Amino acid sequence: MYRIGLEAFRFEERDAPLYRLDPRAKLLVAFIYMILTILANSQAIQLLITALLLATLLLLGRLGRKLVKNLVTLAPLMTLVFLANYLVSGDLMASLLPTQKLLNLVMSLNTFFLTTNPDDFAITLEKMGMPLTITLAFSLSLRFIHVLARVLTEIVEAQLSRGHKLDSGGLTTRIRNYTAILIPLIIISVRKSISVAETLELRGFREGARHTPFTTMKIGFWDVAYIIVSISIATALLIYGGEIENILLEILTRYLEDMAI
Protein backbone atom coordinates (compact mmCIF):
# COMPACT_ATOMS: atom_id res chain seq x y z
CA MET A 1 0.00 0.00 0.00
CA TYR A 2 2.83 2.40 0.97
CA ARG A 3 4.54 1.52 -2.25
CA ILE A 4 1.45 1.85 -4.42
CA GLY A 5 1.19 5.51 -3.38
CA LEU A 6 4.51 6.41 -4.96
CA GLU A 7 4.48 3.82 -7.74
CA ALA A 8 1.18 5.19 -9.03
CA PHE A 9 2.95 8.31 -10.26
CA ARG A 10 6.02 6.62 -11.69
CA PHE A 11 6.80 6.55 -15.40
CA GLU A 12 6.90 3.07 -16.94
CA GLU A 13 7.96 2.47 -20.53
CA ARG A 14 5.11 1.20 -22.72
CA ASP A 15 4.47 0.77 -26.42
CA ALA A 16 1.47 3.05 -26.94
CA PRO A 17 0.73 6.04 -29.24
CA LEU A 18 0.71 8.59 -26.40
CA TYR A 19 4.23 7.53 -25.37
CA ARG A 20 5.53 8.15 -28.88
CA LEU A 21 4.32 11.74 -29.07
CA ASP A 22 6.72 14.65 -28.62
CA PRO A 23 6.78 15.70 -24.92
CA ARG A 24 6.23 19.34 -25.92
CA ALA A 25 2.96 18.44 -27.65
CA LYS A 26 1.84 16.43 -24.62
CA LEU A 27 2.77 19.23 -22.23
CA LEU A 28 0.85 21.79 -24.28
CA VAL A 29 -2.25 19.60 -24.42
CA ALA A 30 -2.01 18.88 -20.68
CA PHE A 31 -2.01 22.66 -20.07
CA ILE A 32 -4.97 23.13 -22.40
CA TYR A 33 -7.00 20.57 -20.43
CA MET A 34 -5.91 22.14 -17.15
CA ILE A 35 -7.01 25.63 -18.23
CA LEU A 36 -10.27 24.19 -19.50
CA THR A 37 -10.83 22.41 -16.19
CA ILE A 38 -10.19 25.59 -14.23
CA LEU A 39 -12.47 27.71 -16.44
CA ALA A 40 -15.43 25.33 -16.78
CA ASN A 41 -17.89 25.75 -13.92
CA SER A 42 -20.41 23.20 -15.03
CA GLN A 43 -20.57 19.62 -13.81
CA ALA A 44 -21.66 18.39 -17.22
CA ILE A 45 -18.63 19.98 -18.93
CA GLN A 46 -16.34 18.60 -16.22
CA LEU A 47 -17.86 15.18 -16.89
CA LEU A 48 -17.10 15.60 -20.59
CA ILE A 49 -13.50 16.57 -19.81
CA THR A 50 -13.19 13.47 -17.60
CA ALA A 51 -14.50 11.33 -20.45
CA LEU A 52 -12.03 12.89 -22.93
CA LEU A 53 -9.11 12.45 -20.57
CA LEU A 54 -10.13 8.87 -19.83
CA ALA A 55 -10.32 8.14 -23.54
CA THR A 56 -6.86 9.68 -24.07
CA LEU A 57 -5.29 7.76 -21.20
CA LEU A 58 -7.00 4.44 -21.91
CA LEU A 59 -7.02 4.36 -25.71
CA LEU A 60 -3.88 6.32 -26.58
CA GLY A 61 -1.90 5.54 -23.43
CA ARG A 62 -3.14 2.02 -22.57
CA LEU A 63 -2.87 3.01 -18.94
CA GLY A 64 -5.90 1.21 -17.46
CA ARG A 65 -4.25 -0.51 -14.49
CA LYS A 66 -1.95 2.39 -13.76
CA LEU A 67 -4.88 4.79 -13.77
CA VAL A 68 -6.76 2.65 -11.25
CA LYS A 69 -3.71 2.71 -8.91
CA ASN A 70 -3.47 6.43 -9.47
CA LEU A 71 -7.10 7.06 -8.56
CA VAL A 72 -6.95 4.73 -5.55
CA THR A 73 -4.03 6.80 -4.25
CA LEU A 74 -5.94 10.02 -4.86
CA ALA A 75 -9.26 8.82 -3.44
CA PRO A 76 -8.61 10.01 0.15
CA LEU A 77 -7.69 13.51 -1.06
CA MET A 78 -10.73 13.71 -3.34
CA THR A 79 -12.99 12.54 -0.49
CA LEU A 80 -11.47 15.17 1.76
CA VAL A 81 -12.07 17.92 -0.80
CA PHE A 82 -15.66 16.77 -1.30
CA LEU A 83 -16.41 16.56 2.45
CA ALA A 84 -14.78 19.91 3.21
CA ASN A 85 -16.87 21.60 0.51
CA TYR A 86 -20.03 19.83 1.62
CA LEU A 87 -19.51 20.87 5.25
CA VAL A 88 -19.06 24.49 4.20
CA SER A 89 -21.80 24.78 1.52
CA GLY A 90 -24.21 22.01 2.53
CA ASP A 91 -24.92 21.56 -1.20
CA LEU A 92 -24.20 18.08 -2.54
CA MET A 93 -23.97 19.05 -6.22
CA ALA A 94 -21.91 22.18 -5.56
CA SER A 95 -19.44 20.10 -3.55
CA LEU A 96 -19.03 17.76 -6.47
CA LEU A 97 -17.56 20.43 -8.77
CA PRO A 98 -14.24 21.03 -6.92
CA THR A 99 -13.77 17.26 -6.62
CA GLN A 100 -14.32 16.87 -10.36
CA LYS A 101 -11.85 19.70 -11.01
CA LEU A 102 -9.22 18.01 -8.86
CA LEU A 103 -9.75 14.72 -10.69
CA ASN A 104 -9.47 16.39 -14.10
CA LEU A 105 -6.37 18.38 -13.14
CA VAL A 106 -4.63 15.20 -12.00
CA MET A 107 -5.68 13.30 -15.12
CA SER A 108 -4.49 16.18 -17.34
CA LEU A 109 -1.08 16.02 -15.72
CA ASN A 110 -1.14 12.23 -16.06
CA THR A 111 -1.38 12.51 -19.85
CA PHE A 112 2.08 14.07 -19.66
CA PHE A 113 3.86 12.67 -16.60
CA LEU A 114 2.79 9.02 -16.86
CA THR A 115 3.74 8.86 -20.53
CA THR A 116 6.92 10.94 -20.64
CA ASN A 117 10.35 9.64 -19.84
CA PRO A 118 11.93 11.88 -17.13
CA ASP A 119 14.98 12.37 -19.39
CA ASP A 120 12.73 13.70 -22.18
CA PHE A 121 10.89 15.86 -19.66
CA ALA A 122 14.23 17.46 -18.73
CA ILE A 123 15.06 18.11 -22.39
CA THR A 124 11.58 19.61 -22.92
CA LEU A 125 12.11 22.03 -20.06
CA GLU A 126 15.61 22.84 -21.31
CA LYS A 127 14.23 23.61 -24.77
CA MET A 128 11.74 25.94 -23.09
CA GLY A 129 14.69 27.92 -21.74
CA MET A 130 14.94 26.56 -18.20
CA PRO A 131 18.44 26.29 -16.72
CA LEU A 132 19.99 22.81 -16.79
CA THR A 133 20.28 22.65 -12.99
CA ILE A 134 16.50 22.97 -12.63
CA THR A 135 15.65 20.56 -15.45
CA LEU A 136 18.03 17.97 -13.99
CA ALA A 137 16.53 18.44 -10.54
CA PHE A 138 13.07 17.72 -12.02
CA SER A 139 14.11 14.64 -13.95
CA LEU A 140 16.18 13.23 -11.07
CA SER A 141 13.26 13.68 -8.66
CA LEU A 142 11.04 11.70 -11.02
CA ARG A 143 13.69 9.03 -11.52
CA PHE A 144 14.17 8.55 -7.81
CA ILE A 145 10.47 8.00 -7.08
CA HIS A 146 10.84 4.25 -7.46
CA VAL A 147 14.10 4.21 -5.46
CA LEU A 148 12.37 5.97 -2.58
CA ALA A 149 9.34 3.70 -2.96
CA ARG A 150 11.64 0.70 -2.48
CA VAL A 151 13.43 2.30 0.47
CA LEU A 152 10.07 3.09 2.05
CA THR A 153 8.95 -0.53 1.71
CA GLU A 154 12.25 -1.74 3.22
CA ILE A 155 11.91 0.62 6.21
CA VAL A 156 8.26 -0.36 6.81
CA GLU A 157 9.15 -4.05 6.63
CA ALA A 158 12.13 -3.60 8.95
CA GLN A 159 10.06 -1.71 11.53
CA LEU A 160 7.16 -4.17 11.33
CA SER A 161 9.53 -7.12 11.78
CA ARG A 162 10.79 -5.47 14.97
CA GLY A 163 7.26 -5.44 16.30
CA HIS A 164 6.59 -1.78 15.55
CA LYS A 165 2.87 -1.14 15.13
CA LEU A 166 1.89 1.45 12.55
CA ASP A 167 -1.88 1.34 12.46
CA SER A 168 -2.78 1.05 16.11
CA GLY A 169 -3.86 3.60 18.70
CA GLY A 170 -5.47 7.01 18.38
CA LEU A 171 -4.56 9.72 15.91
CA THR A 172 -1.64 11.13 17.92
CA THR A 173 -0.25 7.64 18.56
CA ARG A 174 -0.48 6.85 14.86
CA ILE A 175 1.30 10.05 13.94
CA ARG A 176 4.00 9.18 16.48
CA ASN A 177 4.20 5.64 15.04
CA TYR A 178 4.91 7.04 11.60
CA THR A 179 7.93 9.05 12.77
CA ALA A 180 9.73 5.69 12.97
CA ILE A 181 9.25 5.47 9.20
CA LEU A 182 9.74 9.11 8.32
CA ILE A 183 13.02 9.78 10.12
CA PRO A 184 15.00 6.93 8.48
CA LEU A 185 13.37 7.81 5.14
CA ILE A 186 14.53 11.43 5.41
CA ILE A 187 18.06 10.40 6.45
CA ILE A 188 18.36 7.90 3.60
CA SER A 189 16.96 10.44 1.11
CA VAL A 190 19.52 13.03 2.18
CA ARG A 191 22.30 10.46 1.90
CA LYS A 192 21.11 9.45 -1.56
CA SER A 193 20.89 13.06 -2.70
CA ILE A 194 24.52 13.61 -1.61
CA SER A 195 25.48 10.53 -3.59
CA VAL A 196 23.67 11.87 -6.67
CA ALA A 197 25.37 15.26 -6.28
CA GLU A 198 28.74 13.46 -6.07
CA THR A 199 27.93 11.52 -9.22
CA LEU A 200 26.96 14.67 -11.11
CA GLU A 201 30.30 16.25 -10.23
CA LEU A 202 32.23 13.12 -11.18
CA ARG A 203 30.42 12.85 -14.51
CA GLY A 204 31.53 16.31 -15.56
CA PHE A 205 28.32 18.26 -14.90
CA ARG A 206 28.82 21.89 -14.01
CA GLU A 207 26.50 24.84 -13.80
CA GLY A 208 26.55 27.00 -16.90
CA ALA A 209 28.43 24.42 -18.98
CA ARG A 210 27.56 24.05 -22.65
CA HIS A 211 25.16 21.13 -22.89
CA THR A 212 24.31 19.10 -25.97
CA PRO A 213 21.46 16.65 -25.22
CA PHE A 214 22.05 13.14 -26.51
CA THR A 215 18.43 12.82 -27.63
CA THR A 216 17.01 15.16 -30.24
CA MET A 217 13.31 15.99 -30.47
CA LYS A 218 11.16 16.54 -33.51
CA ILE A 219 7.53 17.62 -33.78
CA GLY A 220 5.84 15.30 -36.28
CA PHE A 221 2.46 14.88 -37.97
CA TRP A 222 0.79 13.05 -35.05
CA ASP A 223 2.04 15.66 -32.57
CA VAL A 224 0.44 18.45 -34.62
CA ALA A 225 -2.75 16.39 -35.01
CA TYR A 226 -2.89 15.76 -31.24
CA ILE A 227 -2.51 19.49 -30.53
CA ILE A 228 -5.09 20.59 -33.17
CA VAL A 229 -7.72 18.05 -32.05
CA SER A 230 -7.23 19.01 -28.38
CA ILE A 231 -7.41 22.74 -29.08
CA SER A 232 -10.54 22.25 -31.21
CA ILE A 233 -12.28 20.27 -28.46
CA ALA A 234 -11.26 22.79 -25.81
CA THR A 235 -12.48 25.73 -27.91
CA ALA A 236 -15.77 23.99 -28.67
CA LEU A 237 -16.32 23.26 -24.99
CA LEU A 238 -15.55 26.85 -24.03
CA ILE A 239 -17.74 28.45 -26.73
CA TYR A 240 -20.62 26.01 -26.83
CA GLY A 241 -20.37 24.84 -23.21
CA GLY A 242 -23.84 26.18 -22.32
CA GLU A 243 -25.54 24.52 -25.30
CA ILE A 244 -23.71 21.26 -24.75
CA GLU A 245 -24.72 21.30 -21.10
CA ASN A 246 -28.37 21.88 -22.06
CA ILE A 247 -28.29 19.04 -24.58
CA LEU A 248 -26.70 16.72 -22.00
CA LEU A 249 -29.24 17.69 -19.37
CA GLU A 250 -32.09 17.16 -21.83
CA ILE A 251 -30.79 13.69 -22.69
CA LEU A 252 -30.42 12.89 -19.01
CA THR A 253 -33.91 14.16 -18.16
CA ARG A 254 -35.48 12.14 -21.01
CA TYR A 255 -33.56 9.06 -19.90
CA LEU A 256 -34.75 9.49 -16.33
CA GLU A 257 -38.33 10.06 -17.49
CA ASP A 258 -38.18 6.90 -19.62
CA MET A 259 -36.84 5.01 -16.65
CA ALA A 260 -39.68 6.31 -14.48
CA ILE A 261 -42.31 5.20 -17.04
Next chain:
Amino acid sequence: MQEIVTIENLEFKYLGAGDKALRGIDLSLERGRRYLLVGASGSGKTTLARCITGLIPHFYQGEYSGEVVVDGMKVSETPIQRLAEAVGYLRQNPEEQVLMTKVEREIAFSLEFRGLTTEEMERITRRVMENLGISHLWGRTTDTLSGGELQKVVIASMLVLEPKILILDEPSAYLSPMAVKNLQGLLDTYIPSQSTLLVIDHRLDYWIGFVDTVIYIDRGVVRYMGSPGRLLNLLGSEEHRLNIPLHIRLSHDLKQVVNTRGVNS
Protein backbone atom coordinates in the same frame (compact mmCIF):
# COMPACT_ATOMS: atom_id res chain seq x y z
CA MET B 1 57.10 3.27 -15.36
CA GLN B 2 55.39 6.64 -15.45
CA GLU B 3 53.37 7.72 -12.46
CA ILE B 4 49.68 8.61 -12.87
CA VAL B 5 48.99 9.54 -9.24
CA THR B 6 51.44 11.05 -6.78
CA ILE B 7 50.43 11.74 -3.21
CA GLU B 8 52.73 13.61 -0.84
CA ASN B 9 52.19 14.00 2.87
CA LEU B 10 48.41 14.04 2.49
CA GLU B 11 46.36 14.74 5.59
CA PHE B 12 42.61 15.26 5.81
CA LYS B 13 40.10 15.80 8.57
CA TYR B 14 36.36 15.99 7.76
CA LEU B 15 34.52 19.07 8.94
CA GLY B 16 33.32 18.44 12.49
CA ALA B 17 35.21 15.13 12.84
CA GLY B 18 37.38 14.46 15.87
CA ASP B 19 40.27 12.62 14.23
CA LYS B 20 42.07 12.91 10.95
CA ALA B 21 40.77 10.47 8.33
CA LEU B 22 44.14 10.43 6.56
CA ARG B 23 47.55 11.01 8.11
CA GLY B 24 50.82 11.60 6.27
CA ILE B 25 49.97 9.58 3.14
CA ASP B 26 52.84 9.25 0.67
CA LEU B 27 52.34 7.01 -2.30
CA SER B 28 52.40 6.86 -6.04
CA LEU B 29 50.47 4.80 -8.55
CA GLU B 30 52.00 3.84 -11.88
CA ARG B 31 50.34 3.73 -15.27
CA GLY B 32 48.99 0.37 -16.41
CA ARG B 33 49.22 -1.33 -13.01
CA ARG B 34 46.50 -2.81 -10.83
CA TYR B 35 46.29 -1.89 -7.16
CA LEU B 36 44.20 -3.19 -4.32
CA LEU B 37 43.56 -0.82 -1.43
CA VAL B 38 42.61 -2.82 1.66
CA GLY B 39 41.82 -1.88 5.21
CA ALA B 40 39.14 -2.27 7.85
CA SER B 41 35.95 -0.18 7.84
CA GLY B 42 36.73 3.44 8.70
CA SER B 43 40.42 3.06 7.86
CA GLY B 44 40.32 5.83 5.23
CA LYS B 45 40.03 3.86 1.97
CA THR B 46 37.11 5.82 0.53
CA THR B 47 38.55 9.12 1.79
CA LEU B 48 41.75 8.38 -0.12
CA ALA B 49 39.73 7.65 -3.26
CA ARG B 50 37.83 10.93 -2.81
CA CYS B 51 41.19 12.74 -2.62
CA ILE B 52 42.21 11.23 -5.98
CA THR B 53 38.91 12.06 -7.69
CA GLY B 54 38.91 15.64 -6.37
CA LEU B 55 35.74 15.20 -4.29
CA ILE B 56 38.12 16.16 -1.49
CA PRO B 57 38.74 19.10 -1.15
CA HIS B 58 36.18 20.42 -3.70
CA PHE B 59 33.00 18.62 -2.57
CA TYR B 60 33.75 17.49 0.99
CA GLN B 61 35.19 20.21 3.14
CA GLY B 62 37.60 19.91 5.99
CA GLU B 63 41.24 20.41 6.93
CA TYR B 64 43.30 19.46 3.90
CA SER B 65 47.06 19.52 3.59
CA GLY B 66 49.66 17.89 1.37
CA GLU B 67 49.50 17.41 -2.35
CA VAL B 68 47.78 15.04 -4.76
CA VAL B 69 48.73 15.13 -8.42
CA VAL B 70 46.67 13.15 -10.95
CA ASP B 71 47.91 12.92 -14.52
CA GLY B 72 49.93 16.09 -14.04
CA MET B 73 47.03 18.05 -12.50
CA LYS B 74 47.17 19.33 -8.94
CA VAL B 75 43.89 18.09 -7.47
CA SER B 76 43.47 21.04 -5.10
CA GLU B 77 43.69 23.47 -8.03
CA THR B 78 41.77 21.52 -10.68
CA PRO B 79 37.96 21.35 -10.89
CA ILE B 80 36.41 17.90 -10.44
CA GLN B 81 34.93 18.09 -13.94
CA ARG B 82 38.42 18.39 -15.43
CA LEU B 83 39.75 15.60 -13.22
CA ALA B 84 36.80 13.41 -14.29
CA GLU B 85 38.41 13.14 -17.73
CA ALA B 86 41.35 11.32 -16.11
CA VAL B 87 39.66 9.48 -13.24
CA GLY B 88 36.67 7.14 -13.39
CA TYR B 89 35.14 6.37 -10.01
CA LEU B 90 32.68 3.52 -9.48
CA ARG B 91 31.16 3.47 -6.01
CA GLN B 92 29.61 0.66 -3.97
CA ASN B 93 26.01 0.96 -5.05
CA PRO B 94 25.65 1.38 -8.83
CA GLU B 95 22.00 2.37 -8.45
CA GLU B 96 22.98 5.61 -6.72
CA GLN B 97 25.20 6.56 -9.64
CA VAL B 98 22.57 6.22 -12.31
CA LEU B 99 21.24 9.62 -13.33
CA MET B 100 19.20 8.94 -16.45
CA THR B 101 16.25 6.73 -17.26
CA LYS B 102 17.45 5.32 -20.56
CA VAL B 103 20.61 3.19 -20.72
CA GLU B 104 22.15 4.98 -23.71
CA ARG B 105 21.52 8.42 -22.21
CA GLU B 106 23.06 7.27 -18.93
CA ILE B 107 26.21 6.15 -20.72
CA ALA B 108 26.38 9.29 -22.84
CA PHE B 109 25.68 11.72 -19.99
CA SER B 110 29.35 12.69 -19.44
CA LEU B 111 29.76 13.32 -23.16
CA GLU B 112 26.93 15.86 -23.19
CA PHE B 113 29.25 18.42 -21.59
CA ARG B 114 32.22 17.90 -23.91
CA GLY B 115 31.00 19.95 -26.86
CA LEU B 116 30.49 16.86 -29.05
CA THR B 117 27.79 16.51 -31.69
CA THR B 118 24.90 14.09 -31.21
CA GLU B 119 26.39 11.81 -33.91
CA GLU B 120 29.79 11.72 -32.19
CA MET B 121 28.17 10.94 -28.85
CA GLU B 122 26.13 8.14 -30.38
CA ARG B 123 29.19 6.64 -32.08
CA ILE B 124 31.22 6.60 -28.85
CA THR B 125 28.32 5.24 -26.81
CA ARG B 126 27.65 2.43 -29.29
CA ARG B 127 31.34 1.48 -29.39
CA VAL B 128 31.66 1.30 -25.58
CA MET B 129 28.42 -0.66 -25.26
CA GLU B 130 29.59 -3.08 -27.92
CA ASN B 131 32.96 -3.51 -26.18
CA LEU B 132 31.26 -4.34 -22.89
CA GLY B 133 28.78 -6.67 -24.57
CA ILE B 134 25.73 -4.63 -23.57
CA SER B 135 24.53 -3.42 -26.98
CA HIS B 136 21.25 -5.27 -26.37
CA LEU B 137 20.50 -2.88 -23.50
CA TRP B 138 20.12 0.10 -25.87
CA GLY B 139 16.62 1.53 -25.37
CA ARG B 140 16.04 -0.20 -22.03
CA THR B 141 15.17 1.81 -18.93
CA THR B 142 17.77 1.66 -16.17
CA ASP B 143 15.30 0.61 -13.47
CA THR B 144 14.58 -2.64 -15.29
CA LEU B 145 18.21 -3.81 -15.29
CA SER B 146 19.66 -6.53 -13.07
CA GLY B 147 22.47 -5.69 -10.63
CA GLY B 148 25.14 -7.05 -12.98
CA GLU B 149 23.74 -5.20 -15.99
CA LEU B 150 23.53 -1.98 -14.01
CA GLN B 151 27.16 -2.33 -12.95
CA LYS B 152 28.21 -2.79 -16.58
CA VAL B 153 26.21 0.31 -17.56
CA VAL B 154 27.92 2.36 -14.84
CA ILE B 155 31.34 1.08 -15.95
CA ALA B 156 30.43 1.96 -19.55
CA SER B 157 29.42 5.46 -18.46
CA MET B 158 32.94 5.90 -17.06
CA LEU B 159 34.70 4.33 -20.02
CA VAL B 160 33.21 6.76 -22.55
CA LEU B 161 35.62 9.38 -21.21
CA GLU B 162 38.57 6.97 -21.56
CA PRO B 163 39.86 7.57 -18.02
CA LYS B 164 43.52 6.95 -17.28
CA ILE B 165 42.76 5.63 -13.83
CA LEU B 166 39.72 3.65 -12.81
CA ILE B 167 38.75 3.43 -9.14
CA LEU B 168 36.30 0.74 -8.04
CA ASP B 169 35.09 1.30 -4.48
CA GLU B 170 33.89 -1.92 -2.80
CA PRO B 171 32.72 -3.48 -6.08
CA SER B 172 32.07 -6.82 -4.38
CA ALA B 173 29.63 -5.31 -1.84
CA TYR B 174 26.53 -6.15 -3.87
CA LEU B 175 27.92 -9.08 -5.87
CA SER B 176 28.08 -12.83 -5.41
CA PRO B 177 31.56 -14.49 -5.65
CA MET B 178 30.65 -15.61 -9.18
CA ALA B 179 29.60 -12.08 -10.18
CA VAL B 180 32.94 -10.77 -8.82
CA LYS B 181 34.72 -13.29 -11.07
CA ASN B 182 32.66 -12.04 -14.03
CA LEU B 183 33.51 -8.44 -13.17
CA GLN B 184 37.22 -9.33 -13.08
CA GLY B 185 36.88 -11.01 -16.47
CA LEU B 186 35.24 -7.87 -17.79
CA LEU B 187 37.99 -5.65 -16.40
CA ASP B 188 40.65 -8.00 -17.79
CA THR B 189 39.15 -7.84 -21.26
CA TYR B 190 37.95 -4.29 -21.64
CA ILE B 191 40.05 -1.99 -19.49
CA PRO B 192 42.88 -0.69 -21.70
CA SER B 193 46.26 -2.08 -20.61
CA GLN B 194 47.68 1.43 -20.16
CA SER B 195 44.92 2.32 -17.69
CA THR B 196 45.59 2.10 -13.98
CA LEU B 197 43.11 0.21 -11.84
CA LEU B 198 42.61 0.88 -8.14
CA VAL B 199 40.25 -1.54 -6.42
CA ILE B 200 39.12 -0.68 -2.91
CA ASP B 201 37.81 -3.70 -1.07
CA HIS B 202 38.09 -5.37 2.30
CA ARG B 203 37.65 -8.77 0.62
CA LEU B 204 41.33 -9.54 0.13
CA ASP B 205 40.57 -13.11 -0.97
CA TYR B 206 38.55 -11.92 -3.99
CA TRP B 207 41.21 -9.66 -5.43
CA ILE B 208 44.62 -10.85 -4.29
CA GLY B 209 45.24 -12.89 -7.45
CA PHE B 210 44.02 -10.11 -9.69
CA VAL B 211 46.25 -7.20 -8.68
CA ASP B 212 49.95 -6.37 -8.92
CA THR B 213 50.22 -4.36 -5.72
CA VAL B 214 48.41 -4.27 -2.41
CA ILE B 215 48.14 -1.10 -0.35
CA TYR B 216 47.15 -1.67 3.25
CA ILE B 217 45.75 1.33 5.08
CA ASP B 218 44.98 1.38 8.77
CA ARG B 219 43.50 4.31 10.75
CA GLY B 220 44.43 6.75 7.99
CA VAL B 221 48.05 5.60 7.60
CA VAL B 222 49.49 3.48 4.79
CA ARG B 223 51.07 0.51 6.59
CA TYR B 224 52.07 -1.55 3.59
CA MET B 225 52.46 -1.17 -0.13
CA GLY B 226 53.95 -4.00 -2.12
CA SER B 227 53.35 -7.38 -3.71
CA PRO B 228 50.38 -9.40 -2.48
CA GLY B 229 52.66 -12.26 -1.44
CA ARG B 230 54.68 -10.12 0.92
CA LEU B 231 51.54 -9.12 2.77
CA LEU B 232 52.35 -12.19 4.83
CA ASN B 233 54.96 -10.19 6.67
CA LEU B 234 52.16 -8.19 8.19
CA LEU B 235 50.89 -11.26 9.95
CA GLY B 236 53.96 -11.74 12.05
CA SER B 237 55.15 -8.19 12.38
CA GLU B 238 52.20 -6.22 13.67
CA GLU B 239 48.65 -6.20 14.84
CA HIS B 240 46.39 -5.86 11.82
CA ARG B 241 42.66 -5.56 11.22
CA LEU B 242 42.61 -7.46 7.95
CA ASN B 243 40.66 -10.47 6.90
CA ILE B 244 43.60 -12.43 5.47
CA PRO B 245 42.46 -15.31 3.21
CA LEU B 246 42.79 -18.77 4.74
CA HIS B 247 45.27 -20.08 2.15
CA ILE B 248 47.63 -17.17 2.79
CA ARG B 249 47.36 -17.61 6.53
CA LEU B 250 48.01 -21.35 6.18
CA SER B 251 51.01 -20.74 3.94
CA HIS B 252 52.38 -18.25 6.47
CA ASP B 253 51.92 -20.63 9.39
CA LEU B 254 53.60 -23.45 7.47
CA LYS B 255 56.57 -21.23 6.71
CA GLN B 256 56.78 -20.35 10.37
CA VAL B 257 56.82 -24.03 11.29
CA VAL B 258 59.48 -24.79 8.68
CA ASN B 259 61.63 -21.86 9.82
CA THR B 260 61.50 -22.70 13.49
CA ARG B 261 61.61 -26.53 13.43
CA GLY B 262 63.26 -27.34 10.10
CA VAL B 263 61.93 -29.25 7.08
CA ASN B 264 62.07 -32.71 8.66
CA SER B 265 59.87 -31.85 11.61
